[in-house]
Amino acid sequence: MSERIWTAALVVIGDEILSGRTQDKNIAQLATWLNVQGIRLAEVRVVADREAAIVEAVDTLRHRCDYCFTTGGIGPTHDDITVDAIAKALGVAVVVHPEARAILERYYATRGGLTDARLRMARVPDGAELITNRVSGAPGIRHGNLFILAGVPHITAGMLEALTGTLEGGRPLIARTIGCWVGESEVAELLRATERTYRGDGDVAAVAIGSYPFFREGRTGANFVVRGTDPAVLDACLAALVDALETAGHDVVDGGI
Numbered sequence: 001m002s003e004r005i006w007t008a009a010l011v012v013i014g015d016e017i018l019s020g021r022t023q024d025k026n027i028a029q030l031a032t033w034l035n036v037q038g039i040r041l042a043e044v045r046v047v048a049d050r051e052a053a054i055v056e057a058v059d060t061l062r063h064r065c066d067y068c069f070t071t072g073g074i075g076p077t078h079d080d081i082t083v084d085a086i087a088k089a090l091g092v093a094v095v096v097h098p099e100a101r102a103i104l105e106r107y108y109a110t111r112g113g114l115t116d117a118r119l120r121m122a123r124v125p126d127g128a129e130l131i132t133n134r135v136s137g138a139p140g141i142r143h144g145n146l147f148i149l150a151g152v153p154h155i156t157a158g159m160l161e162a163l164t165g166t167l168e169g170g171r172p173l174i175a176r177t178i179g180c181w182v183g184e185s186e187v188a189e190l191l192r193a194t195e196r197t198y199r200g201d202g203d204v205a206a207v208a209i210g211s212y213p214f215f216r217e218g219r220t221g222a223n224f225v226v227r228g229t230d231p232a233v234l235d236a237c238l239a240a241l242v243d244a245l246e247t248a249g250h251d252v253v254d255g256g257i
Contacts, residue, residue: 003229006066006067006169006170007039007042007065007066007067008034008041008042008065008068008069009041009043009044009045009061009065009067010027010030010043010070011044011046011057011061011068011071012027012045012151013048013054013070013073015048015049018047026071026149026151029153029160030071030156033164034169035172035173037167038169039066039167040173042064043061049081051085051088054089055088058089058146059089062144062145066145068146069146069147069148070146070147070148070149071150073151074138074140075138076120077117077120082148083123087125090125090146092127093125094123094124094126095123095124096123096124097128100121100123101114101122103122103130103139104119104137104138107137108137124141125141127143129141129143131149133150133155135155135158136152136155138150140159147163170229171229173229174228174229175226175227176225176238177224177225177255177256178223178238178242178254178255179221179222179223179253179255179256180221180222180245180251180253181250181251181257182221182250183220184213187222187245190244190248191209194237194241194244195207197237198236198237198240206228207227207233207237208227208228209224209225209237210224210225210227211224212224212225216257223256224241225256
């Protein structure tokens with residue numbers, strides 16, 4: 001019987017990401033955090049600050065995966081439309097969450113008070129819960145399997161910390177890396193055969209081997225990353241891969257090159 005694999009998707013929202021003015025850091029941050037929770041990041045979409053685009057992406061991915069996260073578009077300005085778009089996708093109204101309002105009133109009490117613009121950050125899709133934000137006051141939002149997070153990476157990190165241990169998942173994903181000064185095409189069949197041996201009987205591999213080629217110092221090389229959830233199977237696969245590479249005459253560097 002194959003192991004239950006829990007999956008998540010991420011919708012990165014923002015014209016500034018698509019224009020290249022801002023480089024997204026939340027994909028790697030969320031993927032790393034999810035791995036520890038025993039959840040795989042299965043898909044990422046980057047969409048503009050357009051209601052239709054957000055609605056379509058969220059509505060598709062929240063049904064496709066166990067969890068769906070969004071980052072960006074929950075600030076105080078007119079172009080922060082994530083909450084409205086997600087409420088539309090869910091078919092619910094947008095309401096001011098009383099606890100969120102109280103949090104913002106306390107936060108802004110010595111910062112000029114709670115203006116209409118700042119009050120926008122207390123708006124949530126009806127029926128939502130709050131995600132604690134210890135960094136800047138304005139909370140994140142959870143509605144069922146949807147998690148609406150800030151776009152600023154250090155604020156996102158704080159919200160993820162608040163969610164740690166609260167989501168159901170499987171075993172954490174672990175990884176081991178080795179490297180060789182070899183063209184990946186030379187060892188492609190060797191990699192395929194090794195992975196096949198340890199793949200398991202489920203739709204998702206018990207162990208997966210990723211190959212990442214590079215060119216340095218005038219030479220071609222590749223790092224190979226073995227990923228899985230069972231340490232014993234992972235170690236066995238890695239040992240088999242090292243043995244196969246060394247038998248083929250390649251020096252293996254533990255930890256990668």
